[in-house]
Amino acid sequence: MVLPKKPLFLGLLLLGTAFWGISYSVVKTGVGYADPYSFQTYKFLMAAAAVALLFPRQLAQLRWGTMGWGLLLALPQFLGSxxxxxxxxxxxxxxxxxxxxxxxxxxxxxxxxxxxxxxVAPQMWAACALALVGLYVVAVPGGWHLHAGDGWILAGAVAFAGYVLLGGRTAREPHLMAILVVQLLGCAGLARLSGWGAGYALAVPTAGA
Known part of the structure; x- marks a missing residue:
C-alpha cells in the first residue's frame, strides 16, 4: 500500500523536527568528549555514509554540476553547524x-x-511569529538566562538561514541525494581543515571515553 504523499511528507517533517530537538542534548554531550572540529568530522562522515548506502543509484548519476551544488551548500551548513x-x-x-x-x-x-x-505573505510572518513563541515556551520554560555561547549560536542561526535560502535554489535539481552526499563530505572536509588550522589533531574515540 502506497501512502498519499501529503500525509507522508507531514509525518517525515514531524519526525525530522523531533530529531532536531533531540540533537541539541546529543551534541552538547558529544562535545564534552572531543573538540568541535573532530566531532563535526565524524558526524558528517557518518551522515554521508548513511545517505550513500540508502541511495546508491543516485550516486551513480554524479556529475560535475551535482558536485558543484553540493560543495556550495556545504559552506553555510558547515558554518552553521x-x-x-x-x-x-x-x-x-x-x-x-x-x-x-x-x-x-x-x-x-x-x-x-x-x-x-x-x-512574503502576511500569513507567513504570522506563522513565523507563532513558531517562535511556541519554541520559546517549549525550550525555555524556566525563563531566559544569557550564556557566553549565545553569540556563537546566533551567528550559526544566520548561517542556517543562508543554507535554507540557498537550498531552495537546488530543490528542482535532479539527484538531490547525490548532492547531499557531496555536501556532507564537503562539510567533513571543511571540519578537518578547520581543526588543523585551529591546532586540533583528529580526536580518536576510546572505549573509556
Missing part, C-alpha cells in the same frame, strides 16, 4: 534550540528585502 557546536560548549541546550529557531524568521527576511526580492 560548527558555530552551533562551539556555542553549545558554553550555553544551554534550551538557549541553543531557541536561538537557532530564529532562523525561521531570518529565512523570510532573506527572501523579501535582502536576497530574492520576493513578497
Amino acid at each position: 560548527t558555530l552551533q557546536t562551539i556555542g553549545l560548549q558554553t550555553t544551554s541546550a534550551a538557549n541553543a534550540a531557541f536561538l537557532t529557531g530564529l532562523s525561521v524568521l531570518l529565512v523570510p527576511l532573506g527572501k523579501a528585502p535582502l536576497l530574492y526580492r520576493e513578497a
Whole structure:
C-alpha cells in the first residue's frame, strides 16, 4: 500500500523536527568528549555514509554540476553547524534550540528585502511569529538566562538561514541525494581543515571515553 504523499511528507517533517530537538542534548554531550572540529568530522562522515548506502543509484548519476551544488551548500551548513557546536560548549541546550529557531524568521527576511526580492505573505510572518513563541515556551520554560555561547549560536542561526535560502535554489535539481552526499563530505572536509588550522589533531574515540 502506497501512502498519499501529503500525509507522508507531514509525518517525515514531524519526525525530522523531533530529531532536531533531540540533537541539541546529543551534541552538547558529544562535545564534552572531543573538540568541535573532530566531532563535526565524524558526524558528517557518518551522515554521508548513511545517505550513500540508502541511495546508491543516485550516486551513480554524479556529475560535475551535482558536485558543484553540493560543495556550495556545504559552506553555510558547515558554518552553521560548527558555530552551533562551539556555542553549545558554553550555553544551554534550551538557549541553543531557541536561538537557532530564529532562523525561521531570518529565512523570510532573506527572501523579501535582502536576497530574492520576493513578497512574503502576511500569513507567513504570522506563522513565523507563532513558531517562535511556541519554541520559546517549549525550550525555555524556566525563563531566559544569557550564556557566553549565545553569540556563537546566533551567528550559526544566520548561517542556517543562508543554507535554507540557498537550498531552495537546488530543490528542482535532479539527484538531490547525490548532492547531499557531496555536501556532507564537503562539510567533513571543511571540519578537518578547520581543526588543523585551529591546532586540533583528529580526536580518536576510546572505549573509556
